[in-house]
Amino acid sequence: MNNSKKDTVKKVLRYVSRYWYHLVLSLLFAFAIVVLTLSVPLLTGKAIDCIVGKGAVDFEALTKVLKTIGFVIIINSIAQWLMASCNNKLTFCVSADIRNDVIKKIQNLPLKYLDGHSIGDITSRMISDVDQFSDGLLLGFTQLFTGVMTILGTLLFMLRENVKIALVVIVITPLSLLMAGFIAKRTFHMFQEQAKLRGEQTGLMDEMIQNQKVVQAYVHEDASQEQFDDVNERLEKCARKAVFYSSLTNPCTRFVNNLVYAAVAVFGALSAVGGGLTVGQLSCFLNYASQYTKPFNEISGVLAELQNAIACAGRIFALLEEEDQIPEDEDAVALTDISGSVKLKGVCFSYDPKQRLIEDLNLEVQPGQRVAIVGPTGCGKTTLINLLMRFFDVTGGSIEVEGIDIRHLTRGSLRESFGMVLQDTWLHSGTIRENICMGKPDATDEEMIAAAKASHCHSFIKRLPQGYDTPMGEDEAGLSQGQKQLLCIARVMLTLPPMLILDEATSSIDTRTELKIQSAFATMMNGRTSFIVAHRLSTIQNADVILVMKDGHIIEQGNHESLLAKNGFYAKLYYSQFAKA
Numbered sequence: 001m002n003n004s005k006k007d008t009v010k011k012v013l014r015y016v017s018r019y020w021y022h023l024v025l026s027l028l029f030a031f032a033i034v035v036l037t038l039s040v041p042l043l044t045g046k047a048i049d050c051i052v053g054k055g056a057v058d059f060e061a062l063t064k065v066l067k068t069i070g071f072v073i074i075i076n077s078i079a080q081w082l083m084a085s086c087n088n089k090l091t092f093c094v095s096a097d098i099r100n101d102v103i104k105k106i107q108n109l110p111l112k113y114l115d116g117h118s119i120g121d122i123t124s125r126m127i128s129d130v131d132q133f134s135d136g137l138l139l140g141f142t143q144l145f146t147g148v149m150t151i152l153g154t155l156l157f158m159l160r161e162n163v164k165i166a167l168v169v170i171v172i173t174p175l176s177l178l179m180a181g182f183i184a185k186r187t188f189h190m191f192q193e194q195a196k197l198r199g200e201q202t203g204l205m206d207e208m209i210q211n212q213k214v215v216q217a218y219v220h221e222d223a224s225q226e227q228f229d230d231v232n233e234r235l236e237k238c239a240r241k242a243v244f245y246s247s248l249t250n251p252c253t254r255f256v257n258n259l260v261y262a263a264v265a266v267f268g269a270l271s272a273v274g275g276g277l278t279v280g281q282l283s284c285f286l287n288y289a290s291q292y293t294k295p296f297n298e299i300s301g302v303l304a305e306l307q308n309a310i311a312c313a314g315r316i317f318a319l320l321e322e323e324d325q326i327p328e329d330e331d332a333v334a335l336t337d338i339s340g341s342v343k344l345k346g347v348c349f350s351y352d353p354k355q356r357l358i359e360d361l362n363l364e365v366q367p368g369q370r371v372a373i374v375g376p377t378g379c380g381k382t383t384l385i386n387l388l389m390r391f392f393d394v395t396g397g398s399i400e401v402e403g404i405d406i407r408h409l410t411r412g413s414l415r416e417s418f419g420m421v422l423q424d425t426w427l428h429s430g431t432i433r434e435n436i437c438m439g440k441p442d443a444t445d446e447e448m449i450a451a452a453k454a455s456h457c458h459s460f461i462k463r464l465p466q467g468y469d470t471p472m473g474e475d476e477a478g479l480s481q482g483q484k485q486l487l488c489i490a491r492v493m494l495t496l497p498p499m500l501i502l503d504e505a506t507s508s509i510d511t512r513t514e515l516k517i518q519s520a521f522a523t524m525m526n527g528r529t530s531f532i533v534a535h536r537l538s539t540i541q542n543a544d545v546i547l548v549m550k551d552g553h554i555i556e557q558g559n560h561e562s563l564l565a566k567n568g569f570y571a572k573l574y575y576s577q578f579a580k581a
Contacts, residue, residue, distance in 0.1 A: 136309020
């Protein structure tokens with residue numbers, strides 16, 4: 001077993017150890033099952049020996065043995081049911097714990113990881129890989145324990161009955177183990193590649209399904225099909241190889257097991273002819289030979305599943321061991337009594353260390369000011385918003401809110417201080433009521449309706465079949481993109497946080513509704529520090545301060561009139577949008 005596989009097994013065992021009592025019970029029941037199972041051939045042999053010949057049957061002893069066999073079988077069945085219950089509980093609790101840890105990990109991963117990895121692949125690790133791991137683990141607990149114990153128990157029973165025949169079995173057995181080990185080592189990397197390709201395929205399918213409109217609009221169906229066929233073909237070849245080579249284990253071990261059975265039959269028959277064994281004892285040995293070889297066939301099948309399970313577990317743990325976002329300071333304080341003072345001192349940041357984006361950015365925002373951020377695409381406007389919300393940490397300089405470096409504040413209190421409406425809408429599965437009240441779950445119906453009216457979405461909500469209790473999701477077909485954006489605006493208007501971030505907040509809304517929303521925003525922004533990112537400069541003419549960004553720098557700063565008077569970059573942007581005027 002290589003180091004990576006050993007490490008993965010150790011990590012799995014750490015999860016299993018949380019439910020050690022189920023594991024101990026499973027082992028005890030497995031031990032009981034093996035003892036009871038192996039007792040049946042002994043009792044069967046005694047029953048046969050009670051039948052000496054025609055007219056010479058010890059019915060009293062035979063009846064007693066048969067009753068004992070029936071009792072043993074009943075107890076054995078109960079023990080198997082109890083062991084299965086323990087194994088199910090153990091397996092599914094471990095799977096649930098891993099899924100919980102994965103979702104917690106995703107909540108703590110830096111955004112750069114999520115930006116750089118396929119969402120489909122991450123989803124595949126959390127769902128498909130955990131399912132594969134769970135199946136392998138359950139099979140391992142169910143068959144591996146009883147299989148190993150059956151092999152050891154059978155050998156002990158054989159040694160007790162006849163040492164010579166038991167030695168024949170012991171000599172031939174290693175061949176089966178060597179074959180199984182040899183094949184298992186060479187199939188592990190195939191299962192690793194299979195899990196990786198399965199994640200790639202899930203990512204591609206997720207991407208194509210979510211963007212099917214774009215695929216069809218650009219007549220990209222054939223190219224998408226070719227791309228999928230390529231991944232699917234590679235997955236098919238890899239899976240076929242993995243299953244083929246791992247399936248060799250079973251016939252190989254069966255061949256060796258048949259040798260064991262034949263050897264026991266020959267040596268046992270010779271012993272019986274010579275008077276060394278009774279017919280009942282020979283029957284007992286043949287039963288043991290069958291019992292002994294059966295676990296090897298089961299274990300060979302388990303080994304293939306375990307290889308797949310360990311490969312999938314490796315991908316899960318690789319995600320769990322990704323570097324978390326920078327942890328909060330131990331002495332991080334919660335932001336309270338917020339007036340809206342924000343200061344940026346020499347801020348530097350770049351997504352790629354080799355490519356500079358924001359350098360030495362300085363800004364001081366007074367409480368209650370409306371700060372508009374404009375500039376060409378890629379100049380760093382949204383990046384600046386991400387830094388304010390601490391979705392990313394600055395690589396140089398500092399950002400202060402209320403005179404405190406945001407790295408010394410709790411992320412929760414910082415983000416609760418901002419109300420954020422983005423160009424990209426996000427509505428979770430649930431009712432419209434739950435989506436609007438996301439930031440304030442205890443809001444009254446009156447507060448919720450007032451926010452909906454202020455954001456001009458009350459009228460279309462009332463036209464829906466179930467009103468505010470209408471179930472929906474992010475891709476709900478009944479709502480337009482603009483209506484979804486209005487719901488996101490209602491969400492912020494309900495919470496009324498001390499500071500606001502509006503990143504193209506009305507980009508999907510018609511002009512007439514936008515004018516009404518701008519009026520509602522003006523009322524909401526009164527007395528609140530607000531950051532407004534906009535491409536349509538007509539929406540930010542009333543801002544107290546307009547920051548003009550280019551290549552990560554603030555190249556101009558002032559109000560609308562003063563920036564027009566400078567006749568600089570802002571003036572060119574403005575007049576390019578209002579050339580006719």
